[in-house]
Amino acid sequence: MERRTALRTTVVVAAGSAIAATLTACGSDGGSGNAGTINLPADTALVKASQRTGQADSFEADLTIADTGDGGTTIRGSGDVRLRPNLAFTATLDQLKVGGQTLPGVGSRAILVGDTLYAKVPRLAEFATGGKPWLRLNVDRTGRRLGFGFDEITDAVQRVNPAEQTKMFTGSKDARRVGEEKIEGVRTGHYTGTVTLQDALNRLDPQTREKVRRWHTDGSDRLAFDIWIDSENLPRKLVVKGTSKGHETSTVTVLYRDYGKKIRVNPPPADQVGDVTDTVGRFLGGGN
Template structure:
């Protein structure tokens, strides 16, 4: 789990930092021409209405203390009637070493379910899934699993768009089709320190931790005629470490199926799993 947990955390950190735009330039959204800053404000308003969606992502990172890394996967998210997420990471590579079989984590209610070959191999889990409650994470020493789930709970489009309004140089650069949907393409940068201040306190600390080595993040946003983000890329570099993220969003406000695995397939997550 020592290799699995940081992999999950990085995958979730990548997902947290998605969507946005913010400051000058003009573009057409439907039949209305909006300045880029106005467009992102409208995006934030529309994103606040989204209660469910799915996303595909690819994260590549180089440098740093882990060497070259890659995380590729997908997620389902819903905020109503209760918060639930289902994250599948098909590819997890750190320093040229793969996490066999990838990993999957499901949050339903106050319980986290994790599935990975690494749990069976190194943590002695005898069933396909292991579970732990959020309260147990808060009181226990599964530090990295706790960090992962804290990040998983931040998958909210409205908060992310609000964060990216910290950009002072965003501009519209044209129109493009993403997955068959016509979009407006925006490009810009945002300072991490200022973006963190736009977040609520519970999420601010996590963001600062995730991007502690990066001062400024470059982003590209492809927003549809309804001001919803269809594609986002993020990139940054600091002290020899770089990252590039591509995320595709779809299924806004459509029903999603997120359920706990069958009880007979679930065991307890051993105490101390994913510690420091």
């Protein structure tokens, strides 16, 4: 169970961090534009942010997911993501707590290149790869043996993808501007509001709507959000709280930076990698 949790969590954080923002390919740091644009009314700011974030090619993000179920779970990770021309990322697991207990796996890393996932999970190396620090598996071939595949990775991306999140927020009927704040030294406008899950989903195209619906497994029926948008209409911070019948179910927090940075995602050196594509089911207890 511990081995399965460590590997799955590394992938989830990788995907989540990978996920975490759809920002810009224009090469701007978002801090030099017209400061007046951070004073836009909430409805205008959200629409502009939605349009702008849809242009993202790459970004760096820090992600924290906190769920209240099963005694409480906190996952914290960070990563670099390239969305186009194809999805690729590197990510690190910085914290994993379940029911108040810190679990093994902190410091684990994941790299996705093409259809190959590389994971550096120290506690797996001794028996899964003959001591080599990195394991490699073909996502398509292992697929359901681990309970995740590309569908799960892309679904996870939707959970904190600002391009989709800001579209969802445009369904809010009470969004408002709170004021101006600096996020990591960048001036931003702070906006807040709520939206029912159904109104949020109605803002999305049918394919995206179904993906987003799948990751709302915590029972949330309303989302409360805070978003900090810079002078170039780019989110710098996002906090989304899911609620069900008035009770908080989960909180997702993302910090974004290095928008448009050229990201090279390279696999580890071949002599440090052990392939587990055909054996992963056995050593995780899932059979063949």
